[in-house]
Amino acid sequence: MTTLTSFNSGLDQGFVSLVGAGPGDPDLLTVKGYRAIQQAEVVVYDRLVAPEILAIANEKAQMIYVGKKLDYHCVPQEQINQILVDKAREGKRVVRLKGGDSFIFGRGGEELEKLAEEGVRFEVVPGITAAAGATAYAGIPLTHRDHAQAVQFITGHVQKDGKEIDWHAAAQSNSTLVFYMGLKQSGYIADKLITHGLSDDMPCAIIENGTRREQRVLRGSLAQLPSMAQQAQSPALIVVGSVTSLHEKLEWFNINH
Incomplete structure (x- = not known):
């Protein structure tokens, strides 16, 4: 029998979960991604994440929009990296929520490199790529x-x-x-x-x-x-x-x- 584990299970320190939200249809979000978003205290999300997926978050969660579109970045990548580090160091459960899959043209690897350099614990929840x-x-x-x-x-x-x-x-x-x-x-x-x-x-x-x-x-x-x-x-x-x-x-x- 498969056991569905909780996000950040057993951890009381800051932790980042890099979650791929899928290509658009909210029903394509994984079960593990759903649970991570539900339990997050901070959600750092991109432009193409469906509103129905954002609605999964706890009403008390801090929602931080860092979306990008062609030729315009709402928040520079270096600042996004720092937000993840800072929120984790506050002891928060953080979800970094991206459209599609975070490791396919999503800069997920760059963000995790920064977390690794800063000693922040993390996990990766794959998503269905576009x-x-x-x-x-x-x-x-x-x-x-x-x-x-x-x-x-x-x-x-x-x-x-x-x-x-x-x-x-x-x-x-x-x-x-x-x-x-x-x-x-x-x-x-x-x-x-x-x-x-x-x-x-x-x-x-x-x-x-x-x-x-x-x-x-x-x-x-x-x-x-x-x-x-x-x-x-x-x-x-x-x-x-x-x-x-x-x-x-x-x-x-x-x-x-």
Whole structure:
């Protein structure tokens, strides 16, 4: 029989739980994440966390918003790191709540590095990442024996050290390519993939507000990706690969809702 353990069980000192809230649908939150939020004294949360998930928190919990959106950070990353350290040192049970999974383009590793350096105890509660959740709700399998045997998750943001993505490897990989935060760079992404050998008629999709009731899926070719992106709004995920052609056959979420 499985035992559901309590967050921060047996600890009376400050403690941080890094919780992935999932891609949008509040029902995709894990049981362990649910319990951590319920028991938290401080919740430090991002922009894309569903209101229904925030409502799980105790009414006495301190709620600290540190959300980010394109080209605007409400609170600088260094300050977020320090908030977690300071609240834990006050002896509080802290939940750092992020959309998706905290270790996939969520800077969760950076925040835990700071906690480790400061001697703050922590745990990680994984969440369903947007690539897995949004594509599943869009009826797009990330892998399929007839289409792709591998998948790559790629950030659409400029990398911290300024290094380029290995576009040749991505274009020649025969993998499904999933770009996070790539709307603004969609023209550049399409141009680089085509330049390095991917066909301009390769099917692709943009999933807007994945797993939410307002989810929308745009489909077209890689050459059409920039014009598709102009019709979409963040949060959105770009998927490149022949698996996206299965959307019309396997679509279920928008039909059921």
